[in-house]
Amino acid sequence: MPTSSISPTDGQTLQKGSPVLGNSLLTGVSLPAMVLHQKVLEHNIAWMQRFADHHHARLAPHGKTTMMPALFRRQMEAGAWGITLATATQCAAAFEHGVRRLIMANQLVGQANMALVCDMIEGGLDYYCTVDHTDNVRTLNDFFEGRGQRLQVLIELGVPGGRCGVRNAEELAALVEAIRQAPALKLAGIEGYEGMIGGDSALEDVRAYGARLVDTVRHLHGSGVLATPAPIVTASGSKWFDLIAEAFDQAELREHYTPVLRPGCYVAHDHRLYREAMEAVSERRPELEGALEPALEVFAQVQSLPEPGLAIVSMGKRDISCDPDLPMALRLYRDGQYRCDVTDWQVVHIMDQHTFLRVPEDADIGIEDIIAFGASHPCLTFDKWRQGLWVDENLSVTAVEPTFF
Incomplete structure (x- = not known):
């Protein structure tokens, strides 16, 4: 049975129990996909809860970032006092899911x-x-x-x-x-x-x-x-x-x-805006153990190499945040395997469903290569997707969790 697409615009919704569960993100999932690294999510949830407890404060994470009830549950199970939201309809979605x-x-x-x-x-x-x-x-x-x-x-x-x-x-x-x-x-x-x-x-x-x-x-x-x-x-x-x-x-x-x-953003963190904020926190508070880490990425494939030094990736504004910063290329995969870091490759333009990626003219890059991208400001990536794929350290899909924007 073919894997269902998880594009945010195709009208399909994956449910738990779908054949995508257990599949490799790199070989068994239709891309682009919003990906959440489960181990990092768990680290961030525990880190912020410890921080709040240490300061004798309750934690009510702002759920508008993700609108993902599975994360609300994890945060509550870790000790959150409540959940924060921005609108009455968001509150209704959380209430319907047990908050x-x-x-x-x-x-x-x-x-x-x-x-x-x-x-x-x-x-x-x-x-x-x-x-x-x-x-x-x-x-x-x-x-x-x-x-x-x-x-x-x-x-x-x-x-x-x-x-x-x-x-x-x-x-x-x-x-x-x-x-x-x-x-x-x-x-x-x-x-x-x-x-x-x-x-x-x-x-x-x-x-x-x-x-x-x-x-x-x-x-x-x-x-x-x-x-x-x-x-x-x-x-x-x-x-x-x-x-x-x-x-x-x-x-x-x-x-x-x-x-x-x-x-709110701490649960997924990001690769620029809040990464830099966390660095500033660590400078102000050097006694803190560890730090928040980015858990959210979008995986997409190279679809065209139209001229030397330019790759077109099948990902766009409908898939990833481009505000306040353009997406950041992180890693390249080929044939189901990690190949190299590509943090020196630069996104220079993004359209609805195309990303323009500047690469060295002699770059080892091919059609259908998979690139993991980071984003700045996670809120504006989550709201583009009906669900996110949770993956383990081997990039196997462990859960398909819906969002309710």
């Missing part, structure tokens, strides 16, 4: 989305969303009061030029008062996102933002407006997670609050 505690690190807007969340809460979901405007507070209160429910909300603290979130003390005070007058809302803590902070003073600014989050949740707790005995304070993407953990790692927070870190 029972979710932070939606976003504002809940739209009646249809509110109804979806309401149904999940009625089904037993421990759910939190953010608020940053009094209009949203009033709309949420009207909807959930009408359904006889109480919604847990986190006030989002923003940064100038950032995305969402209150910007100053006056906006914060007005929002707190609006929530106080909203019987269907329960103020459960403070949320933030430091990933928009950049520039020459980024380190100092991220540390200051972490301190602001902590100071704000302490102030609100002292004023009696927080409706939970252990209020949540949460932030952290995959770039500055060490600085946020540092801000949260205080004896008072451990005893009276619930500090939650929310990195």
Whole structure:
């Protein structure tokens, strides 16, 4: 029986139990394919959980990166407190696959989305969303009061030029008062996102933002407006997670609050953007043992050698991220075997389903050779695929896991 194609555009979906399981990625799978190295996934999941535990913080990985419930399960089994997501439909997908505690690190807007969340809460979901405007507070209160429910909300603290979130003390005070007058809302803590902070003073600014989050949740707790005995304070993407953990790692927070870190890209990591971020973390924290490693690659075949020094690979924007960086060639395989590293070969252009790869004019490369590519920013590769292939160290397929974007 022929192996089913796993192209993200061909309308077919591989299920567990498909003949592809156990096949060699290099000889028994239709390419291109999104590939996850299982041993590296397990390493990254364990590494970040140890990091959070060491800093007395809970971990709620941002699942929007992968939208792969199999990874959510692995993260929860390793000790994650919950999962973070960005939209109500993402939350519904996770809930349908067994996740029972979710932070939606976003504002809940739209009646249809509110109804979806309401149904999940009625089904037993421990759910939190953010608020940053009094209009949203009033709309949420009207909807959930009408359904006889109480919604847990986190006030989002923003940064100038950032995305969402209150910007100053006056906006914060007005929002707190609006929530106080909203019987269907329960103020459960403070949320933030430091990933928009950049520039020459980024380190100092991220540390200051972490301190602001902590100071704000302490102030609100002292004023009696927080409706939970252990209020949540949460932030952290995959770039500055060490600085946020540092801000949260205080004896008072451990005893009276619930500090939650929310990195997402760490589970697959990458070959440039977050690799460089991890190198910076290791420089700041030389005592850390080990580091995160890239688990995500896309394997594709050479389909044309139209002129000296140029190879066309059957992979494109529909298969791999090209933002913020073009894909990176890593290794070449031939006849089912590793042949050589090709990190000096350069992707110079990418189209929908073609990649232009500059190679030395005397390069040993042939039609149907297989090249493994790395990417920068894993989120934008995962969302191109309906499933990913998990492989062992021998590149045998151990699982075919669906995504739910």
